[in-house]
Amino acid sequence: MLELSVNLGERSYPIYIAQNNLTDSPNLSNILAGRKVVIVSNETIAPIYLDKFTSQLPSHDFLACIIPDGEQFKSLEYFEFINRFLLEHNCGRDTCLIALGGGVIGDLTGFVAACYQRGIDFIQVPTTLLSQVDSSVGGKTAVNHPLGKNMIGAFYQPKAVYIDNNTLNTLPSREFAAGIAEVIKYGLIYDVDFFKYIEDNVAEIKAHNSEQLSQIIYRCCEIKAEIVAQDEKEAGLRALLNLGHTFGHAIEAEMGYGNWLHGEAVATGMVLASQLAYLRGKLSEVELKRIVNLITEFELPVSAPSSMSCTDFVKHMVKDKKNKQGVIRFIIPSKFGGCELVDDVTQQELEELFKLHAN
Ligand code: NAD
Ligand code: GLY
Numbered sequence: 189m190l191e192l193s194v195n196l197g198e199r200s201y202p203i204y205i206a207q208n209n210l211t212d213s214p215n216l217s218n219i220l221a222g223r224k225v226v227i228v229s230n231e232t233i234a235p236i237y238l239d240k241f242t243s244q245l246p247s248h249d250f251l252a253c254i255i256p257d258g259e260q261f262k263s264l265e266y267f268e269f270i271n272r273f274l275l276e277h278n279c280g281r282d283t284c285l286i287a288l289g290g291g292v293i294g295d296l297t298g299f300v301a302a303c304y305q306r307g308i309d310f311i312q313v314p315t316t317l318l319s320q321v322d323s324s325v326g327g328k329t330a331v332n333h334p335l336g337k338n339m340i341g342a343f344y345q346p347k348a349v350y351i352d353n354n355t356l357n358t359l360p361s362r363e364f365a366a367g368i369a370e371v372i373k374y375g376l377i378y379d380v381d382f383f384k385y386i387e388d389n390v391a392e393i394k395a396h397n398s399e400q401l402s403q404i405i406y407r408c409c410e411i412k413a414e415i416v417a418q419d420e421k422e423a424g425l426r427a428l429l430n431l432g433h434t435f436g437h438a439i440e441a442e443m444g445y446g447n448w449l450h451g452e453a454v455a456t457g458m459v460l461a462s463q464l465a466y467l468r469g470k471l472s473e474v475e476l477k478r479i480v481n482l483i484t485e486f487e488l489p490v491s492a493p494s495s496m497s498c499t500d501f502v503k504h505m506v507k508d509k510k511n512k513q514g515v516i517r518f519i520i521p522s523k524f525g526g527c528e529l530v531d532d533v534t535q536q537e538l539e540e541l542f543k544l545h546a547n
Contacts, residue, residue: 189204189205189206189214190204190205190206190402190403190406191203191204191205191214192406192409192410192413193413194325194326194345194413194416194417195413195417196345196416196417196420199345201345201346201347201348201349202215202348202349203325203348203349203351203409203413204348204349204350204351205320205351205353205402205405205406205409206351206352206353206402207352207353207354207398207402208352208354209313209350209351209352210237210240210241210244210313210350210352210354210355211240211241211243211244212244213244213313213350215348216244216245216311216348216350217245217246219284219309219311219347219348220245220246220284221246222282223282223283223284224249224250224251224277224279224280224282224283224284225245225249225250225251225283225284225286226250226251226252226253226273226274226277226279226283226284226285226286227241227242227250227251227252227253227285227286227288228252228253228254228255228270228285228286228287228288228289228293228296228297228300229252229253229254229255229287229288229289229293230254230255230256230257230261230289230292230293231254231255231256231257232257233257233288233289233290233293233315234252234254234288236358237288237315237355238252238288241286241288241313251273251277253270253273253274255269255270255293255296258292258446259292259332259445259446259450260332260445260446261292261296262292262295262296262330262331262332263331263332264331264333264340266296266331267296267299267300267303267331270296270297270300271300271303271304274300274304279304279308280305281305281308282308283304283308283309284308284309284310284311284347285297285300285301285304285308285309285310285311286310286311286313287310287311287312287313287314287324287346288313288315289313289314289315289316289319290314290315290316290318290319290323290363291314291316291318291319291322291323291324291450294312294314294319294323294324294329295323295328295329295330295331295338295341296329296331297310297329298310298312298327298328298329298342298344298346299329299330299331299340299341299342299344301329301344301346302329302341302342302344303342307344309347310344310346310347311346311347311348311349311350312324312325312346312348312349312350313349313350313352314349314351315352315355315359316355316356316359316363316366316367317356317359317363317364317366317367317368317370317371317401317405318363318366318367318369318370318450318451319367320351320353320356320367320405320408320409321367321370321371321374321404321405321408321409321412322367322370322408322412322429324346324349324351325349325409325412325413325416326345326412326413326416326420326426327343327344327345327346327416327420328341328343329341329342329343329344330342332445335507336441336507337437337440337441337445338509339509343420343421349409351405351409353398353401353402353405354398356396356401357396362449362452363449363451364396365451365452365486365487365488366449366450366451366452366455366488367451368386368393368451368486368488369432369451369452369454369455369458369483369486369488370408370451370454371386371404371408372386372455372458372479372482372483372486373429373431373432373454373458374407374408374411374412375525376431376458376462376479376521376524376525376527377411377428377429377431377519377526377527378411378415378428378525378526379407379411379525380524380525380526382407382411383478383482383524383525385404386404386482387478387482390482390485390486394486412429415428415429424529427510427517427519427529428519428527428528428529430510430519431454431457431458431461431519431520431521431527432453432454432455432456432457432458432459432460432461432519433454433457433519434457434461434505434508434510434516434517434518434519435453435456435457435460435461435492435501435505436450436453436454436455436456436457436458437453437457437504437505437508438496438500438501438503438504438505439453439456439457439492439493439496440453441504442493442496442500442501442503442504443493443496448489448493451488452488452489455483455488455489455490456488456489456490456491456492458479458483459479459480459483459490459491459545460492460541460545461518461519461520461521462475462476462479462480462520462521463476463541463544463545464518464520464533464537464541465520465521465522466544467537467540467541467544468520470520470521470522470523471521471523471524472524475524478524491545492542492545497542498538498539498541498542501538501542502516502535502538510529512531515531516531516533517529517530517531518530518531518533
């Protein structure tokens with residue numbers, strides 16, 4: 189069992205990483221004692237993991253709110269659906285929600301927890317690699333709006349995060365690869381040795397070596413916890429976690445949510461951000477190649493959709509949440525293993541970037 193903490197004063201919480209957290213979650217009984225428990229999950233995950241998880245609950249008095257599977261259900265409609273479920277079951281302020289699933293379930297459940305009766309407790313039980321290394325930690329909760337992804341939400345921290353990396357054994361390989369994109373991201377923004385560790389262990393990671401995956405998930409959570417503890421609401425440092433996301437969100441929006449997985453779009457976005465850094469002389473050709481090669485090793489896309497022009501990207505990027513006074517702000521490598529936020533990228537530079545990218 190690996191354990192670490194997100195240090196946010198009285199809102200601090202533990203993250204537990206183990207191969208058996210679904211059947212034996214430390215302190216869960218204490219957190220849930222005497223409270224109504226509502227587990228939110230989806231139609232894919234619940235049949236595989238709901239019984240396993242609930243078998244350890246202190247009482248059988250829990251409710252399960254099951255929603256359909258898909259990014260399109262991270263919506264105001266399903267936000268309302270879960271709130272209605274809670275009201276219909278007379279759930280009071282002492283109710284604890286448990287998000288059992290990937291980032292979609294975690295973001296949606298967290299946002300309901302932030303709003304229902306002005307805020308109730310929730311616990312994250314992430315079951316995808318992406319949610320174990322990123323979305324379950326740090327308290328970003330949200331739903332999508334037809335006019336933009338994650339546009340309605342709140343910063344609201346969970347009470348605990350229970351990661352069971354055995355759940356990755358049932359995860360489709362495309363989803364596993366999408367999670368690896370976020371893992372590579374941590375190496376690029378923060379820790380060049382971690383990037384090298386991933387490079388040196390591609391085969392073992394692809395084979396789902398449990399010990400190695402636990403260590404990787406731990407290091408990602410550790411980096412995220414360090415960043416969130418310093419900048420919970422993204423006044424500065426936390427924006428670095430958005431490496432690849434400015435370009436990536438544009439791809440997701442243009443291609444239709446769910447067609448490109450979030451991690452796939454981030455992978456291509458990281459390539460574009462690295463190419464921009466290369467054009468600015470911040471990365472060498474060899475370093476750029478290492479980044480593209482590692483992303484390719486995990487069968488992640490490194491090229492933007494050929495149907496998308498520079499203008500298509502800009503159309504979406506002008507809506508990015510990082511923007512200030514209408515200026516698009518990008519996170520790009522400032523060196524190999526470090527990133528910076530830049531707000532002086534010209535239209536001409538972007539055109540040059542897409543020319544380089546296409547070749
Ligand atoms: P997801 O939640 O859609 O899960 C991916 C697919 O895997 C789904 O079909 C799901 O049902 C299935 N699944 C989940 N666990 C499984 C398992 N163990 N076995 C078999 N199937 C399983 O996608 P995701 O990649 O986990 O999350 C993406 C979402 O996370 C996006 O909405 C993105 O915006 C959000 N996100 C949020 C943050 C944050 O900080 N809050 C960070 C990154 C991404
Ligand atoms: N996934 C980016 C963040 O949590 O800030």
